[in-house]
Amino acid sequence: MSNENQIKPKVAPRVENPTPVQETYRADSEAPLLDLLMRKSSRNRTAAKQLIASGRVSVGKWSTTRATEMVREGLLVRVHRGVPPMPFHHPKLEIAWESEAYVVAYKKRGLPTVNTAHKNRQQTALYLLSQHYKKGEEGAKLFMVNRLDRNTAGFVVFARSVEAKELLVKEWGRRAKHQIFIACIEGQLKEKVQLLSASSDENSLAKTKLITAEVKVNKSSRNGQMHIVQIDVVGARIFSLRKLFGDNGLSILGDVRSRSQIRTDREIALEQIGLELLIPGEREPRHFQRPYPTHYFSWLRLDKEEQNNW
Structure with missing residues (x-):
């Protein structure tokens, strides 16, 4: 079979992982990711391989599932608590920016920020984004920092912990x-x-x-x-x-x-x-x-x- 007809293995997309960081290691010399993770975290080969394959490991800025990826000296390797969520898609809501502590989203008119009317809880920006992040991290929660009316399009900010919310609300x-x-x-x-x-x-x-x-x-x-x-x-x-x-x-x-x-x-x-x-x-x-x-x-x-x- 020619090389052109061979089916290439799927490679996970290179995305940032916004879930909280569990462990951080700095490469003191160039080495394959698997070897570095085994040495730095004291995990055995099987456990380190499974962790990388889960998508919870990022090298520098980007997540990876390749155990053989070469890590340059000085780069940070992070183990996250959850896998990076799949790209978020909704006709009235989009993520403008996200970090371990905060999420800034743009909502279109017609979508409430939170459930103030005590109905249609599933059709709020808070609920839709919360469900999205729970897919990558079990138990993930979002907390509203600011709110816009249902019929006002604009930017809404959410915190990923109570502490982060209270800090930004206090200093808004x-x-x-x-x-x-x-x-x-x-x-x-x-x-x-x-x-x-x-x-x-x-x-x-x-x-x-x-x-x-x-x-x-x-x-x-x-x-x-x-x-x-x-x-x-x-x-x-x-x-x-x-x-x-x-x-x-x-x-x-x-x-x-x-x-x-x-x-x-x-x-x-x-x-x-x-x-x-x-x-x-x-x-x-x-x-x-x-x-x-x-x-x-x-x-x-x-x-x-x-x-x-x-």
């Missing part, structure tokens, strides 16, 4: 450098750039939440009653941008609860396109971005007063 004000949203707003904005503020409706026994955002007008309708705006929320947890605009006599297009005059089939014209976040343990903030929704500009034509002038 200084670590969430910028949270950038784009919206189509109905109402009158007097300034091209202005600060808007709103407070929560919590009872007096709890601390009042406050949200302040810089709102910059990118373009307005000719009548001046509709605007495409960029919203920059700094140093605050977002409890509701709907309330932010509602308390200031404005409404997001399609948000009938805030007296929007236009219905958009359950869609509201609000989505997050940027998040600048300083992850605990890292020196520089990470930047997560999405394309600018240029189709928003076409909504300015929905200004009823403007239509009457055409």
Whole structure:
């Protein structure tokens, strides 16, 4: 049989393993992975071979299942608690970045972050991602750090332990450098750039939440009653941008609860396109971005007063 007709063995994809690290070894000389693991971990040949074949071992940045892989001097070999999960696929949710401690995901509108309505628990970002990570690590859990409304697309952050969650939640004000949203707003904005503020409706026994955002007008309708705006929320947890605009006599297009005059089939014209976040343990903030929704500009034509002038 010619070499061309031979069936080549399948090789596991080279992916990062985000599950917690159980053991770490540094190669003091070049050697096959199997030999290095046996020597460093005191495992016998069979146990070391089975461990590598399980997919729980990574060399440098990448996981491997090849016992014969040569490990260069100085490289780190890590044994993880779980195997790297298969690529995650969902029409309304994608993983933007992940580490041993945190997961940043982008969710589309129509998918709730968590089960606040006590129904359809299986259709939340938290549940879908939790099930994904449990496939690679038995007992894996995720904990919500921030939340976006069902009808708001944007970045949501989850922690992989209670300790990681509490740290980021406590320090969110200084670590969430910028949270950038784009919206189509109905109402009158007097300034091209202005600060808007709103407070929560919590009872007096709890601390009042406050949200302040810089709102910059990118373009307005000719009548001046509709605007495409960029919203920059700094140093605050977002409890509701709907309330932010509602308390200031404005409404997001399609948000009938805030007296929007236009219905958009359950869609509201609000989505997050940027998040600048300083992850605990890292020196520089990470930047997560999405394309600018240029189709928003076409909504300015929905200004009823403007239509009457055409």
